[in-house]
Amino acid sequence: MTEIALLLYDGMTALDAVGPYEVLARLPDAQVRFVASTPGPKTTDVGLVLTADASLDQVPTPDIIVIPGSGKVPFLEDPAAVEWVRRAHQTSRWTTSVCTGSMLLGAAGILQGKRATSHWAVRDYLRNFGAEPVAERVVVEGKVITAGGVSAGIDMALTLAAREAGEDEARALQLVIEYDPQPPYDSGSLEKADPETRQRATELLTRGVA
Amino acid sequence: MTEIALLLYDGMTALDAVGPYEVLARLPDAQVRFVASTPGPKTTDVGLVLTADASLDQVPTPDIIVIPGSGKVPFLEDPAAVEWVRRAHQTSRWTTSVCTGSMLLGAAGILQGKRATSHWAVRDYLRNFGAEPVAERVVVEGKVITAGGVSAGIDMALTLAAREAGEDEARALQLVIEYDPQPPYDSGSLEKADPETRQRATELLTRGVA
Numbered sequence: 001m002t003e004i005a006l007l008l009y010d011g012m013t014a015l016d017a018v019g020p021y022e023v024l025a026r027l028p029d030a031q032v033r034f035v036a037s038t039p040g041p042k043t044t045d046v047g048l049v050l051t052a053d054a055s056l057d058q059v060p061t062p063d064i065i066v067i068p069g070s071g072k073v074p075f076l077e078d079p080a081a082v083e084w085v086r087r088a089h090q091t092s093r094w095t096t097s098v099c100t101g102s103m104l105l106g107a108a109g110i111l112q113g114k115r116a117t118s119h120w121a122v123r124d125y126l127r128n129f130g131a132e133p134v135a136e137r138v139v140v141e142g143k144v145i146t147a148g149g150v151s152a153g154i155d156m157a158l159t160l161a162a163r164e165a166g167e168d169e170a171r172a173l174q175l176v177i178e179y180d181p182q183p184p185y186d187s188g189s190l191e192k193a194d195p196e197t198r199q200r201a202t203e204l205l206t207r208g209v210a
Numbered sequence: 211m212t213e214i215a216l217l218l219y220d221g222m223t224a225l226d227a228v229g230p231y232e233v234l235a236r237l238p239d240a241q242v243r244f245v246a247s248t249p250g251p252k253t254t255d256v257g258l259v260l261t262a263d264a265s266l267d268q269v270p271t272p273d274i275i276v277i278p279g280s281g282k283v284p285f286l287e288d289p290a291a292v293e294w295v296r297r298a299h300q301t302s303r304w305t306t307s308v309c310t311g312s313m314l315l316g317a318a319g320i321l322q323g324k325r326a327t328s329h330w331a332v333r334d335y336l337r338n339f340g341a342e343p344v345a346e347r348v349v350v351e352g353k354v355i356t357a358g359g360v361s362a363g364i365d366m367a368l369t370l371a372a373r374e375a376g377e378d379e380a381r382a383l384q385l386v387i388e389y390d391p392q393p394p395y396d397s398g399s400l401e402k403a404d405p406e407t408r409q410r411a412t413e414l415l416t417r418g419v420a
Contacts, residue, residue, distance in 0.1 A: 015387065018228040018258065022360065025256035026414060032257055041261060046235035047242055048228065051251060051259035099388075120388060137392045149388030150232065151364065158394050171397040172410035177225065178309075178330060178359025180398030181391035182347045184368050187381040188390030200382035204236060 002164070004032045005062035005088065007104075008052040009076060014044040015150050016068030016098040023157035023173050024064065027165050033059045037080045045072040056084040061091045064160070068153070069099025069119060071205060075107070076100075082107045094160060096145040098153035105144065106131055114141040119149035120190035121205050135191060148189075154179060212374070214242045215272035215298065217311075218262040219286060224254040225360050226278030226308040233367035233383050234274065237375050243269045247290045255282040266294040271301045274370070278363070279309025279329060281415060285317070286310075292317045304370060306355040308363035315356065316341055324351040329359035330400035331415050345401060358399075364389060 004024050006017055025032045036042060036052030043049050065088055070076060086108040089095045097105050102118040105111050106129025116131040117123060117139045126133040137148045138156045147156035158179070162170035187193040193201070214234050216227055235242045246252060246262030253259050275298055280286060296318040299305045307315050312328040315321050316339025326341040327333060327349045336343040347358045348366045357366035368389070372380035397403040403411070 015232040022225040049261035151389045171407045175411040179361045201385035
């Protein structure tokens with residue numbers, strides 16, 4: 001059995017968690033635990049309620065850790081979660097994050113001296129944790145995998161699925177979730193977006209809708 | 211205010227709903243209502259619990275309808291939901307589905323004579339509702355938009371966002387969710403996947419993990 005701990009908290013971005021979840025929950029013998037400092041319903045940043053079914057203490061040694069990010073809570077201030085991930089990382093097979101979830105890994109001291117990524121709007125902040133921010137969608141450093149903003153968790157999870165269950169299984173999982181993306185624009189990264197799009201997106205983020 | 215009704219139900223696929231939600235909830239003046247025949251917690255197909263906060267009766271005339279699909283419940287058998295979508299469609303600005311959610315639109319008579327899509331595994335079943343199944347990721351037919359399997363809801367929502375709020379806003383939303391997909395394989399559609407991947411994915415679907 002592969003125990004996967006997915007951290008939930010108020011203000012998190014739902015897709016940061018649900019993207020990886022749809023891939024990882026389908027791995028052979030996977031069991032996903034939705035953990036939180038306080039179990040129960042968590043209201044995500046634009047309203048959807050997800051439910052955490054386990055406390056951090058109940059899942060002390062997960063095989064795979066997934067830390068989603070948030071637009072509302074810029075960086076999660078939750079000492080219990082920081083301490084939990086610090087300890088769980090000692091025995092995990094993979095420790096991963098999506099979007100600003102990498103800040104929690106940073107706060108736990110896990111990114112010291114490592115290349116890492118985050119949402120483009122705050123990527124450089126990773127330096128404060130001794131990490132080297134890089135403009136890549138998925139960054140694998142040993143057993144630590146960080147992904148870019150929100151939707152990048154899907155790519156991260158498929159990368160991880162290949163390492164856990166082989167490339168054939170990862171290819172099949174990609175087909176199961178019909179992941180043949182056809183985004184209408186070429187504006188999905190800071191490097192590709194034009195200045196007007198960047199400004200508009202930054203305004204949306206500042207208004208707290210992300 | 212743009213009222214967006216997202217149908218939740220036991221056995222649904224979480225990403226079918228959460229992909230569109232992350233885009234549509236960020237539209238100007240959007241209000242997302244999570245509706246269900248019976249409000250309350252809904253257990254999605256691989257375990258995550260989402261909460262519906264409104265009954266169908268409470269949201270009779272949404273501007274935008276989003277019907278997610280399911281792997282566990284092949285086609286949603288919920289006469290109340292079928293009747294609700296049939297009526298709501300009469301006044302909606304957009305009626306949309308992701309994955310097998312199109313079967314509910316079909317059951318409500320909305321796809322009669324229209325081009326439409328669904329998850330590749332069951333796409334041809336749309337003929338039973340008088341629809342013409344097409345192998346496209348997002349199909350726009352008047353005010354009806356159907357999307358392919360699971361992850362296709364993100365592309366659908368960005369297409370819809372452009373029509374609702376303009377292309378500049380849609381480009382910015384794509385950057386907000388950092389949707390610059392880099393899938394590790396080219397196996398995300400039936401047409402692109404090799405025979406082994408198709409077989410493996412079909413087995414995963416049959417085992418009910420999707």
